[in-house]
Amino acid sequence: MVDKDQFVALTGRLVNGLLREAIGYSVEREIPYYRAIAGFMVEAPMLWIRHSRFPILTIAYDQKSPDVLADVLKQLEMAKTTEYFALLIVVPTRDGTVNEAEELRHVISNSAYRHDFVVLDREHLSSIIVKGSSQRLVEIILEQGIELSSLSPYVLSGPVPGKMFFGREKEVKTISQKIQTGDYAVVGGRRIGKSSILMNLLRLLSSDPRYQAHYMNCEDKFDYEDFIQALGDDFYLPVDGADPRVFRRLVTDLKKRPGSRQMIFLLDEVDGLLDYDSRCQPAGALFKTFRALSHEGVCRFVFSGSRTLFKHLRDPQSPFFNFCTYMMLKPLEEKSVAEMVRMPMRQLGIELPEEDALIQRMVEITSCHPNLTQWLCDRLLTQIQDHRLCVRDLDEVAGSFDFREHFVQTAWGEAAALEKLISLIMEGPRFETLELLHRLGQYGIQAKDRIRQSLDMLQLGALLEREGESYYFALSTFPAMVRRLEDVSLQIDGLLERARN
Amino acid sequence: MPSIAGRYQILETIGRGAMGIVYKALDSRFNRVVALKVLNADLRDDSTYRERFVREAHTMGALSHPNIVRFYELGESDGKSFMVLEYIDGHSLAESMKDGQPCDLDYSVEIIQQVGAALSYAHRHGVIHRDIKPNNILISTSNRVVVSDFGVAKAAAASSLTEIGTVLGTPAYMSPEQAKGLRLDERSDLFCLAILMYQLVTAKRPFAGHDMTESLYNLVTQPPTPLSELNPSLPSALETTLLKALAKDPSLRHSSVDEFVSEVVRCCGEASLARTPGPRPNPLHPDIHGNTAPSSLRSDFSDATREALPYTPGSIARTAPLLRKPGDMAWFLVLNGPQRGQKLSLSERVTLGRAPDCDLVFADESLSRQHATVYFQGDSFHIADRGSSNGTLVNGLRVQQQALHDRDEIHIGKTILLFVQAASPDDLNAEAKRRLRDLDDVWKLLTQAARHGG
Numbered sequence: 034m035v036d037k038d039q040f041v042a043l044t045g046r047l048v049n050g051l052l053r054e055a056i057g058y059s060v061e062r063e064i065p066y067y068r069a070i071a072g073f074m075v076e077a078p079m080l081w082i083r084h085s086r087f088p089i090l091t092i093a094y095d096q097k098s099p100d101v102l103a104d105v106l107k108q109l110e111m112a113k114t115t116e117y118f119a120l121l122i123v124v125p126t127r128d129g130t131v132n133e134a135e136e137l138r139h140v141i142s143n144s145a146y147r148h149d150f151v152v153l154d155r156e157h158l159s160s161i162i163v164k165g166s167s168q169r170l171v172e173i174i175l176e177q178g179i180e181l182s183s184l185s186p187y188v189l190s191g192p193v194p195g196k197m198f199f200g201r202e203k204e205v206k207t208i209s210q211k212i213q214t215g216d217y218a219v220v221g222g223r224r225i226g227k228s229s230i231l232m233n234l235l236r237l238l239s240s241d242p243r244y245q246a247h248y249m250n251c252e253d254k255f256d257y258e259d260f261i262q263a264l265g266d267d268f269y270l271p272v273d274g275a276d277p278r279v280f281r282r283l284v285t286d287l288k289k290r291p292g293s294r295q296m297i298f299l300l301d302e303v304d305g306l307l308d309y310d311s312r313c314q315p316a317g318a319l320f321k322t323f324r325a326l327s328h329e330g331v332c333r334f335v336f337s338g339s340r341t342l343f344k345h346l347r348d349p350q351s352p353f354f355n356f357c358t359y360m361m362l363k364p365l366e367e368k369s370v371a372e373m374v375r376m377p378m379r380q381l382g383i384e385l386p387e388e389d390a391l392i393q394r395m396v397e398i399t400s401c402h403p404n405l406t407q408w409l410c411d412r413l414l415t416q417i418q419d420h421r422l423c424v425r426d427l428d429e430v431a432g433s434f435d436f437r438e439h440f441v442q443t444a445w446g447e448a449a450a451l452e453k454l455i456s457l458i459m460e461g462p463r464f465e466t467l468e469l470l471h472r473l474g475q476y477g478i479q480a481k482d483r484i485r486q487s488l489d490m491l492q493l494g495a496l497l498e499r500e501g502e503s504y505y506f507a508l509s510t511f512p513a514m515v516r517r518l519e520d521v522s523l524q525i526d527g528l529l530e531r532a533r534n
Numbered sequence: 535m536p537s538i539a540g541r542y543q544i545l546e547t548i549g550r551g552a553m554g555i556v557y558k559a560l561d562s563r564f565n566r567v568v569a570l571k572v573l574n575a576d577l578r579d580d581s582t583y584r585e586r587f588v589r590e591a592h593t594m595g596a597l598s599h600p601n602i603v604r605f606y607e608l609g610e611s612d613g614k615s616f617m618v619l620e621y622i623d624g625h626s627l628a629e630s631m632k633d634g635q636p637c638d639l640d641y642s643v644e645i646i647q648q649v650g651a652a653l654s655y656a657h658r659h660g661v662i663h664r665d666i667k668p669n670n671i672l673i674s675t676s677n678r679v680v681v682s683d684f685g686v687a688k689a690a691a692a693s694s695l696t697e698i699g700t701v702l703g704t705p706a707y708m709s710p711e712q713a714k715g716l717r718l719d720e721r722s723d724l725f726c727l728a729i730l731m732y733q734l735v736t737a738k739r740p741f742a743g744h745d746m747t748e749s750l751y752n753l754v755t756q757p758p759t760p761l762s763e764l765n766p767s768l769p770s771a772l773e774t775t776l777l778k779a780l781a782k783d784p785s786l787r788h789s790s791v792d793e794f795v796s797e798v799v800r801c802c803g804e805a806s807l808a809r810t811p812g813p814r815p816n817p818l819h820p821d822i823h824g825n826t827a828p829s830s831l832r833s834d835f836s837d838a839t840r841e842a843l844p845y846t847p848g849s850i851a852r853t854a855p856l857l858r859k860p861g862d863m864a865w866f867l868v869l870n871g872p873q874r875g876q877k878l879s880l881s882e883r884v885t886l887g888r889a890p891d892c893d894l895v896f897a898d899e900s901l902s903r904q905h906a907t908v909y910f911q912g913d914s915f916h917i918a919d920r921g922s923s924n925g926t927l928v929n930g931l932r933v934q935q936q937a938l939h940d941r942d943e944i945h946i947g948k949t950i951l952l953f954v955q956a957a958s959p960d961d962l963n964a965e966a967k968r969r970l971r972d973l974d975d976v977w978k979l980l981t982q983a984a985r986h987g988g
Binding site: 036051203 | 560563566567867870871872876877895896897898899966969970972973976977979980981982983984985986
């Protein structure tokens with residue numbers, strides 16, 4: 034029979050005090066006590082593993098208890114945790130020779146949760162607390178046989194959490210410091226880090242007492258109703274219609290709330306919504322409302338998007354023209370790639386005997402594209418054999434079909450036929466505009482405006498970079514990658530007809 | 535169960551003072567026991583007391599040291615002003631001195647070292663305690679010595695609520711300049727620390743009189759009774775050290791608490807080897823006198839765990855690997871901005887700024903391009919401002935160059951960094967031991983709670 038109140042209070046003391054100092058996390062909330070298990074949900078931004086938020090549970094472990102694992106699962110369910118990863122601290126309930134932690138570890142290792150639950154005993158706690166860093170916890174996690182692939186913090190799609198956000202200091206700094214006086218649009222190709230910038234801005238602006246920042250992913254907001262309804266849901270406000278004017282009313286109501294601050298809307302992936310808005314009658318009503326509200330100083334906007342947004346930004350007929358300052362995202366700086374490789378690997382105890390050469394090779398292969406770097410690092414962790422990574426390992430992964438396919442998909446993104454054709458017929462590394470026009474002319478494609486637009490779009494996708502009247506492949510290994518993946522002449526034949534139209 | 539602010543459940547009253555009541559309370563949000571200091575209702579409308587209360591909170595909030603009670607929150611609820619502090623499970627030094635017997639020399643030195651560490655830290659942060667006495671020194675069950683009650687403490691440079699000419703503090707533990715209502719500096723706390731040492735080893739106060747008037751007269755005009763008359767077993771060098779620290783003229787005392795403590799340690803350490811056990815065993819280290827070692831030092835570590843420890847359990851020796859390079863010991867934790875949560879390792883010399891060629895580059899336009907340098911010298915890290923436009927602040931004070939201490943908060947531009955030092959070499963074992971003792975305490979209670987009635 035556990036003294037529940039005391040057990041919960043002491044768990045709080047352990048989790049809020051010694052362990053927190055050592056591992057470095059913030060305590061989010063208490064998890065309700067259930068069948069001799071108490072715990073807290075924590076967020077550990079400095080722990081370089083996939084799981085940033087996880088529960089720490091103390092278990093008054095009784096050998097006679099029929100199914101501790103089931104109790105843990107039940108409690109995680111009640112705690113509404115989204116992942117199963119958890120630290121389980123075993124507190125023995127009897128004196129004796131049985132090692133309770135060992136026993137529970139054995140149970141877990143024979144279950145489906147062997148890569149999810151880390152069992153800690155008193156000795157583990159001592160070593161973590163005395164060492165005073167999360168490094169020891171990572172060592173223990175690895176000692177318990179949890180696979181690196183399930184710990185990998187690298188993110189293959191979608192926004193990255195704060196700890197995996199590298200570089201982009203200039204963009205974030207500029208927007209955060211000038212948002213009071215202007216609106217911004219972040220444009221770029223696929224997987225270049227647009228959403229991550231917006232999420233990072235959300236974290237930053239949310240901690241600034243001057244602002245009330247709100248993030249919305251508009252990727253699945255196909256019309257006004259979707260957008261307005263989602264906004265109403267987010268702010269618990271009744272919505273009376275799906276007209277862009279409702280947005281103005283919503284924002285005005287929000288401004289009237291006590292303690293209201295300067296509102297900043299971070300609208301991610303607006304291409305679809307923008308396209309819908311420009312097709313409606315009257316055209317562009319929603320984005321015109323955004324612009325009007327911004328001009329009135331009611332709120333500010335940061336948009337992210339790709340091709341459609343980019344076109345609107347340069348179209349004098351669009352509400353976006355002269356509305357926002359835009360930033361086109363390019364690959365990262367080399368030092369950010371170095372950090373991205375080095376920092377998580379180090380904490381995971383990976384030995385990098387050729388660290389500088391490995392990073393240099395990573396830079397050469399990915400041209401500092403953030404997603405390509407994350408993809409390679411993640412795959413390296415999946416395939417690693419002996420906690421040691423060399424250039425040879427990287428070359429092996431980079432030479433795989435999977436990577437080449439991912440590389441080309443990322444480089445092309447949503448490229449149109451003419452854009453793909455340009456990237457295939459020019460072998461690089463550098464070409465003149467006249468040379469391109471000549472080659473395309475041979476294929477019967479002569480519309481200079483379309484060609485110019487295609488070149489702009491290839492720059493947007495970070496595949497090409499312009500220098501005067503010449504272009505070079507910003508993703509320098511693209512020509513080689515695509516040739517190893519596809520039969521380029523067949524591809525060109527397939528693209529020609531569509532490109533001509 | 536009564537509660538305050540809907541969050542702090544009052545468990546019991548643990549102290550009453552002129553300004554208010556101190557409760558032991560349970561913080562239901564974090565499930566931790568805290569000390570809740572509530573300002574007396576009748577003082578609430580007195581701006582002097584209210585400001586003093588707030589000032590105490592601000593003073594404590596700016597200090598973060600293992601030997602100073604930790605401050606959590608200042609709040610108001612239902613017309614009550616309260617502050618939430620770390621609850622120290624233990625007793626005051628006054629209680630352990632109640633029997634009127636002199637304390638063991640090692641025990642006394644350890645108390646003075648830990649209180650001295652707290653005062654030295656406070657002084658470096660511009661705070662003078664002004665009321666060092668046994669009642670304000672707490673000893674936790676894990677033998678951590680903690681200085682509490684900064685109610686009359688004062689920022690050395692700040693304009694104060696206490697004007698010159700006003701006497702605050704406790705007469706038996708005042709410095710002469712304090713009794714005269716003169717301006718105080720660190721040397722006043724040093725004087726009080728010397729009184730404390732004197733009392734610990736003799737069980738007498740150096741300037742005691744039959745009443746307060748006589749005590750104050752002795753304090754301002756009379757020399758203390760020689761130590762040798764009260765406890766002949768004490769080293770003569772200690773008497774010399776205490777006489778210097780208890781000089782009426784502050785300029786004749788040691789220049790700092792650190793200097794005084796070092797001298798006490800040196801003269802007592804030399805005497806310790808040849809000494810027979812003192813009148814009372816050292817409860818902080820019973821093994822010195824052949825008693826059982828504290829449980830925290832008897833932990834049964836596996837070889838693997840032993841390797842992970844920065845010291846050998848049960849001894850004071852430390853292992854070399856952890857201290858091989860400064861970066862192993864200290865780092866910055868970024869507390870705000872886009873790099874929030876990042877842990878930035880420190881090498882022997884790093885530059886901080888927004889220029890790309892700095893070692894630590896921050897996305898903060900309010901930083902100068904080359905803002906500051908952090909370097910390792912002697913046994914500690916130092917920070918030096920590099921002529922930045924917005925300055926470098928350590929715990930709220932603008933500095934040109936300053937040694938850094940664990941948990942110092944550094945402001946460069948809008949960026950806030952927490953300096954975290956695992957330990958300076960000398961402190962490493964003490965810190966590790968403290969953590970282990972704390973773990974012992976919690977673990978013991980946890981297993982008891984797990985077995986309750988079972």
